[in-house]
Amino acid sequence: MGEEWVDLFKDGAMFVKKNSEEHMNGKIRFQNYQNLNNLSLKHYTEVNCNEQSFKHLNTLYFSQEHLKGELLRSDGPGDKVYPPPDSYIGVLIRLMCKSN
Secondary structure, three states: OOOOEEEOOOOOOEEEEOOOOEEEOOEEEEEEEEEEOOEEEEEEEEEEOOOOEEEEEEEEEEEEOOOEEEEEEEEOOOOOEOOOOOOHHHHHHHHHHHOO
């Protein structure tokens, strides 16, 4: 892949690209990907630390895990989501906002 990714929960499911964070006005944008049902989804994500919300600004879908295989499709910005605090994404928001 040539890029350095951190296995966020040490379980092979969610990865954050090292040094991809951009901080602006209480928001953090970063690149991450997740392995899901033998596919992988690469996101450019914006987290709003004040609201504890997130939205994917861009998503790429790959036919295999770990961003391998062919690019199946891409989506533009998604809706803003307020995840439960104990969910995967809720924990991700807390971890990302600690450094803000």
